Amino acid sequence: MNLNRRGFTQFAALFAAGGTTGAVWALSEEKAALSATPSRTLPDAIYALVDYCLETPYAALPAKVVEATKFQILDTVAVALPALKSDGIRQLYDWTRETSGKGESLVLGTNVRVPAESAARLNASMAAALEFDDTYEPSLMHASCVTIPTALATADWVKGVSGQELVAAVAVGTDLACRLSRAGSPGVSPFVVGWDPTPMYGFLSATMVAGRLMKLSRDQVVAAVGLAYHQMSGNAQASVDGTLAKRLGAGFAAYGGMMSARLAKHGVFGSDHVLEGLKGLFKQYHGGKYSKESLLGGLGSSFAGPDIAPKPYPSCxxxxxxxxxxxxxxxxxxxxxxxxxxxxxxxxxxxxxxxxxxxxxxxxxxxxxxxxxxxxxxxxxxxxxxxxxxxxxxxxxxxxxxxxxxxxxxxxxxxxxxxxxxxxxxxxxxxxxxxxxxxxxxxxEFAKGDPKNPMTVAEFHKKLFECTDAAGMRRGQAQRILQRIQNLEAEVDVSALQTAMAI
Missing domain, CATH: 3.30.1330.120 (2-methylcitrate dehydratase PrpD)
Known part of the structure; x- marks a missing residue:
């Protein structure tokens, strides 16, 4: 099914108004037959999100979304680089190398290749470890530390992913993570409810990002998201206790998402009632309290990326x-x-x-x-x-x-x-x-980095070079990486950019 941005918006409005009582989406013949039986219900909102993820081209992204996404990619790479030797990450890196199989994707900042999902897990954990990763403040979601490492690891593995396609995949994946996180228990802090939204919704968004870059079909991505939901976790106790587990949540989500996409490619499938099923996410994790408007409103025309706040300080x-x-x-x-x-x-x-x-x-x-x-x-x-x-x-x-x-x-x-x-x-x-x-x-009221109190270019560069210096990267190399990511749309194959990041 081909949908333009107007189609996404019209569907979102229809879905919000009519729920799941109408046959809105055309199904495969097998699924249509199954849905006609009393034991099946019509597809839930996950179909709208998957179609949006797969069918939003780079050309449909507003200029401010493209710029925000490139900024987030640079920020995420920067904060990940100095984390490799930090506690929790160091052990994960050693264990990954000891147990790794086929070398598919790079560990950021190195020439070491490991299986793609293992690289995603390690790089996402690195991006989150120093508490320097950006934040979508309305729902306390750290989307970039999951979606960007997943996208980079997938692109490095499959090869041939252009800078434009990477930007598009990250922009929609990040938007999906933010939509999912703000839709559940609207108006209540996720930490009051008891969830850490980053690993929780990261499983689903990582799956869709990986599925897009792997060029999976719509049914395959839905199947993969069902597998990811079966693994989903994300309680906030690690944050409360201050344990090293806090550093690994984003990595678990990135690993689970990519593994789910790879399994779906081989024919394994999970539930397609991920969000609104009897035991779907919003009922099982939020007691049925969720906002369809937050989930689907403006889908394809409104993006969360420009509202994401970078951190000036490496702390909560x-x-x-x-x-x-x-x-x-x-x-x-x-x-x-x-x-x-x-x-x-x-x-x-x-x-x-x-x-x-x-x-x-x-x-x-x-x-x-x-x-x-x-x-x-x-x-x-x-x-x-x-x-x-x-x-x-x-x-x-x-x-x-x-x-x-x-x-x-x-x-x-x-x-x-x-x-x-x-x-x-x-x-x-x-x-x-x-x-x-x-x-x-x-x-x-609004911390530095909030859209109402943005960081200056000088403040961001100070942060960037603080991170690259701490990682042992020479200033000239850091400046070249900065320039390439600022012009990411010109990259023919982003795997070459990742090779250039090796310190």
């Missing part, structure tokens, strides 16, 4: 508002660490649960992941060094006495008035009391 996005507030207070008032008597961080419930409690644990992070999810640690770094960067999230940094002395003077308080009305990371208010009795207060 929910803590960036506190970092911004602290940095401004310190800089504007020229506050020195020894002047600070007490700091109070006010956060809404979801951020308080994830970043502010229990207080003693947040004051004394024992692992890097715990530090990445600690408002007291982030704020202490901002006070002490007037910036927050990769150097603050190392085993050596965790032993810094000056930071520990500051965290001991920091308290966290829940404030429900700081919940962000339109969803996403809540607001934060930071109050600094000095030893001479002065009090300075700052509330920040």
């Amino acid at each position: 996005r929910g803590g960036h508002v506190a970092i911004d507030a602290t940095t401004e207070l310190v800089m504007v008032n020229d506050l020195r660490p020894d002047q600070v008597a007490k700091v109070t961080i006010y956060s809404p419930p979801a951020e308080m649960m994830l970043l502010g409690a229990p207080l003693e644990k947040k004051r004394n992070p024992k692992t890097i992941v715990e530090a990445q999810f600690s408002n007291p640690w982030m704020v202490a770094a901002a006070i002490q060094d007037r910036e927050v960067g990769l150097r603050h999230f190392t085993l050596e940094a965790l032993q810094r006495r000056d930071l520990k002395e500051l965290t001991a003077r920091i308290v966290t308080v829940e404030d429900k008035s700081l919940v962000r009305p339109d969803g996403g990371p809540g607001f934060a208010r930071v109050e600094i009391e000095t030893r001479n009795g002065q009090t300075f207060t700052k509330q920040v």
Whole structure:
């Protein structure tokens, strides 16, 4: 079936209005026969998403979506490169090499080839590990760290994927991940519900991205998504506990998605009632609470990409508002660490649960992941060094006495008035009391990188080169990669670009 963008939009409106009570889609003869029996229902919304994924060409993408997608590819590659030797990733890399079979796709930043799905798992885990990956704030979805490594690994394996096709696959795949994540339990933080949306919806979006680049048929991709749904996971306990499992969720999703696509190509199939079936995603994981408008509204004409926020700091996005507030207070008032008597961080419930409690644990992070999810640690770094960067999230940094002395003077308080009305990371208010009795207060609602508070080109380049320097990449090579991705539509075969990334 060939659909143009208007067709997608018209179907989305029809679907939202009529549910699944009408025969909207033409089915294969086998599936049409099956759907006529009492035990079968008509296809659910997954068909609309798969058709959108497979049939949206590069030429249909608005210019701002193309630019946003190229920016996200560059940002994701940059944050992945320095992660290879980090805890959790290092072990995954060693184990992958020990057990790998046919060399199909590159591990980013190396000349090492492993099976394509193993490369996707490793590269996606690398992209998420340093907590420097971008965020779709309305649903706290980290789409890029799943869709982009999956697309790169698939393209490197199948060969002949142009820069334009890579951009198109990533743009629609990222949009799908964001749509799925914002549709479930609308208006409620996924962490309050209990899910980490990145590995959860990443399984489905990764499958569709891989399926598109593998040139699978519509039925094959639907079959593959059914297989991915059977593997889907994504609870938020790893984030709450600050364990290394948090770093691997995106990788599990990328691996599962590509494996599902490869199995479907060989004739294995899963349920095609992935989203709205009796035990489909929205009923099983969200108690039937979901928004069809969020899922299908503007499909093919409205894209999430331009609304995705890059991170200026390598830590949980929910803590960036506190970092911004602290940095401004310190800089504007020229506050020195020894002047600070007490700091109070006010956060809404979801951020308080994830970043502010229990207080003693947040004051004394024992692992890097715990530090990445600690408002007291982030704020202490901002006070002490007037910036927050990769150097603050190392085993050596965790032993810094000056930071520990500051965290001991920091308290966290829940404030429900700081919940962000339109969803996403809540607001934060930071109050600094000095030893001479002065009090300075700052509330920040939209962190740096948010579309309402964008990063400058200089700020992004600073982040890019901080990452490539940390990875050991020479500046000249990093600048060449930057230029090639900025002109990605000119690449004939993106596997050559990945070869050029080897450090």
